Amino acid sequence: MLEQLIAWPRPRKALILLFLDSALVAPLVALTILLFRPLQPEIGGALANAAPVLVLAAGVMSHLSGLARIRLKAFASEGLGRAALLSLTLVLTGGVVLSVTTGRLELALPVFFGLLYFLVQIGQRALLLRLATRIYRHSRVVSRIAIYGASPSGIALSNVLRDRSGLLTCAFLDESPALRGAQLNGLPILEPAEADRLRRDFNIDRVILADPALTGARRDALSRRLAALGLRVESLPAFAQFLEDRDLAARLEPVSAPALLHRAEFEDTVLPIHSYYAGKAVLVSGAGGSIGRELCRQILAAGPARLIMLELSEPALYHAEAELRGLAEAVGAHLVPKLGSAGDPLLVRAIFTQHSIDVVLHAAAYKHVPIVEENPRAGLSNNVFATAGLARAALDAGVARFVLISSDKAVAPRSVMGASKRMAELVVQELASRAGGTVFAIVRFGNVLGSSGSVVPLFEEQIQAGGPLTLTDRRATRYFMTIAEAARLVLLCGTWDDSCAVYALDMGRPIRMLDLARQMVVARGLRLREAATPDGEIEIVEIGLRPGEKLHEEQMTGPQTGPTAHPKIGRIHPPCLPEIGIAALLRDLREAIDAPDPFRLDAFLARLPEAAISEPDQIVPRGVDEVISSGRGRPNERVLGVADPAEIEPLRRTDRAAGGAVACGERGSDPPGRPGACADALERADDRADLIVQKTPRAQMKTVFTPMRDHHLFDRDLVEGLHRGVRLAHARAESGEVVMSDQMGCPLSHRLDIERILHPPDQPAIMGHRRATLHQPEEVAPFLR
Template sequence: MFYNFVNSLRSSHKHAIFLAMDLVLAVIAYGAASAMFLGSNWMNALSVDSLIDIAAILAVVAALSVKFGLNKVKLNAYEMQGMVDSAFIAVAIVGISVINSLLLPGQSTHPTIFLITGMIFLILSVLLRLVMRVALLRIYRSGNRRLRVLIYGAGQTGQQLANALATDKTVMPVAFVDDEPRLQALTIAGLKVYNPSGIRKLVDRYDVQRIVLAMPSAPRNVRTQLIRELTDTGCEVHALPSFADLISNNASTLYESRPVDLGDLLGRDGLEDQLPGVSDTYAGRNILVTGAGGSIGSELCRQIGGCRPANLILLDHGEHALFQIARELHGLVPDIKVTPILGSVTDKALVNVLMQSKKVDIVLHAAAYKHVPLVEENAIEGMRNNVIGTRVVANAARDAGVERFILVSTDKAVRPTSVMGASKRFAEMIVQDLATRASTTRFSMVRFGNVMGSSGSVIPLFAEQIAKGGPVTLTHADVTRYFMTIPEAARLVLLAGSFARGGDVFVLDMGEPIAVRDMARKMIEGSGLSVRDAANPDGDIEIAITGLRPGEKLHEELLIGSDMLTTPHSKILRAQEGHLSEIELAKALKSLSEAIETRDVALLRSVLSRWIEQTDPVDEASVNE
């Protein structure tokens, strides 16, 4: 009932109450000062002079309280500045009262009384407001069921968050967690700091519903690993950008604090939990992952780490990406041998030595240039990396007697219209050809749809555009894509390695293709905004159609043929597709190698149109001439 009464008060009523409270406190302060200075006979000492003193004090308090707006300061915002204003009023009481006693003839009040009055008024004014602040917060909290939040990170961002939420009516921070031993056991912003090792107990003790990761300066891979571990507590996990990012142009980090429900965007449940484990296939083996620093390659490494391999070998030509995944794995699986190798899959000598010296058992070939517009602009290097690189790694695997070779491919390889898709189809045919001639190595491939959350995918792009206020750009209103999550993609690759018979093409049953426009709309609405279109001209974010890019399809396909074979799992499909003969492939690769080495664009186009199924050349493309 008292909660409803407090909420029903108008602002003018609250301002009047606080002003009256200060006036009453001023009178009490004067009486207490007189009693302290004059002793038990202070009542007898009261006179007309005392009434003049009180009138002067009340005038000072009323005028300055209104001037500084002290009666308008909200209790939940009453902190240092409010105390300073109260102190200034107390000083003014002393100064003006002393001047008044000196200027008026016959004034009998001793100046010490005014000094004590100011001090008592300051103490009472600050103390009463702080007590009322605590009481009011308890009233508000008793009237609302607040979200209980645990803050991971007691640094600057975490402290700012705790201070901001201290007076919030809907969210209540309960504690800090921090890796820094010097901060543990301290109390910061009214909250205790705990060791992360006891986070599950804290979740149970405080009934935590959400964990906020307040470590914006930490490397992305560290935050990703923490989020993965914190999600296991059963709490919703948010990653908070720094407060500086909130007012800067670094909008790409802002959307991180709002979790994207991939299941909602997919229109189906995630399949990674339905796919069987694969530990037996990879345990105790020497495993090479090419492109280990990429989105798919790095997730493969994380999942393989849980399979307890003898040696996990990481090959990548990007120094920073290789360093990040190697460091993450050293922290994630410290007892497993991790060998980072800096180099390119097109370096034949390096790859051959690597296969032989490390005694590689299984190769997961994820290294590829995959961004369609970028490869379209740089077709020569795209073909060199994706086709020649695959041939180098696959031949080295066969010569070294590797047990299994799995190529990571894409649905864009099916009747491709882009250089990137054609390059991946060429890579598939190389693997298919070797599968027919290899006596020791089982060659297979996995064909992905679009992998949500990978570098260059629409999810982070749409998120950044939404954070900037739009528009969200779409190449065509009717474009559709098959989508899968990064964990689904990585698990599918690992399963292909255990199911492979030789020459197989594995795909994941991803349901129906998804309209990308619907995905954009869901992301906009999921961020609390509305789509601006003809039906809603006052909406927040517009979806702008930019036109299909060179090499881009309106709809993708997963299989070249229609014949499907069973696998040990119902959600994984297998096909054995036709391919070029050994002689035909040798001719195609010879012509392709000549085009790459001479940088002959016309020859490159001719090779693609002759040997790849239904390739439609793009009219305009700059291809490293």
């Protein structure tokens, strides 16, 4: 009955309050007469006769003032003044009635009655609010909870949550056979094998893990099982923390992402990290970032003499120092925050001189692929030249260890960020080959959970906002590792004496982003809005790959990957360049960055040396890669290339021709006396085993994957449409390379007309977004034969 009253519409509730305001008058008049009878017995009858008038006045004034329409929870802020006005009205009404009845002015009795009415009305509203709140909590429970662990922590949690708004504890889960079928705090205790009853019998949507003995693999397995039932699983921090903070409900934490990713949390083994870094002076660049901060935290746990935190962002440095200052004081380490860039030679030199650095961990880098893609100059300057400057300064200062934090995007890079990390690796590899006392190491790994911009926090925010979840591609996969695990393994690599080593951390198996999104939604007790569940709460929206992103990340595997002393660390042997090659590489990169023509930088990236873009088991036969355009320039650009069948033959023999190359020509490519020969050859390209033209609509342009490399190909119709927007922008006569940009690229008809692809060279150049690499006529001639 009371629950039905709570659900009534507001006008009906206001009518009830109006009735209660009027009904209060009669009992309060009786109470007033009872209290004043010994003092003024003759007044009692007069006041009793005035009661009907006071009842009417209370009802009318409550209605006119709007007091009855004020919500109970807003009474304290909006109703007190109106209640006082109503009480004053009753005082004046009672005074007038008594004066007329007795023939003399009577104020004491009406004033007492008015004050009593005011106080009782406030108490009445408070009582109604408390009653309505309790009814609402039980009838409109936000979350129905089961607690795992009939332990003291679980019992304490149940007691604390008993009066929490929106949280109703319905059952316990516990593995103990002695508790089978028992009750605790009036709640049933179920076995984990009966977990399916939580939803079916109790309508539970959340399980809180409150058993401190439930850790590691057991907890992860239980979390996955409960999440598969559509239950939101949350862990309870150590109960000792709650002795200082009783607000348990606010401190419940979602189960760690590793459990959702089916990857066991990193379990620390006996590693020589603490013994190596203890008492040393350590420099961490990028100390305000996710990886940098975790490196600092774990280094401080080892008890270094000094930890120099180098960071370009002032807010990041401030927060990192504030977080780590207490830990540094606890271990007696000197924490030195340094604001600036690792590419500042004066600052770097001063740090090495003043602090006698023993170990450098270089984690500073621009890492967000789409942002670096849009800002290639800044990305290359920071990731390549800052690394080169810091590594050389470390070598000159006689630093014992230098560790470069690299990325799996350096494997066959097709983005500016990946190319910058690979070039940084080449610089460090070359320095490691020199004679000197510094041991250089490079550590590659992929995505880390919880870092800025990573997918798990993004999905958490989107789920909390009600969706939608944004996926670049439903087929996309990524490798994951926790920040703590990555930092621990990086520090371990820094203790080894093997210079010029490139290490790759074991990232486990790749995770499909769609599966991750679905698991995170289900773990929150929600459902995806898809064909099977059209009424789901969360929708997934596919937004497409951003510039520079790969559909699938790559890890170095094969015979060139060797083991190390740790099972989660492998050693790889990518090619390197000699000192003169590195000098030329950095010189050309500097000239390309400083050049006002943006195509200089594109051309530089397109001509990176084989060592920068290939791994040992992926190197294409020499000469072929110079002719076949393979997306080596700006990431995800669609490249037109000219291929000689004789040069493609080695690829065809190894079954790598499935991706092939799109053959195209340029004005002037036709042999003398054979106008249109290129166009004719292109028309026949579909029928050739070694030349494939991918036919997909422009909006659905896909990537053809081959063992060699991804080929971003033009649709035939799209190529024909280039004639509307293509302008000749830059030519390099010495290499025969022509860089073009297209403005529109709209498909027109089905036939390909090479004569219309390029406009005459005297037309104005237009900066665009797509480049096409073409070759000299003599390179095309064998193909035409």
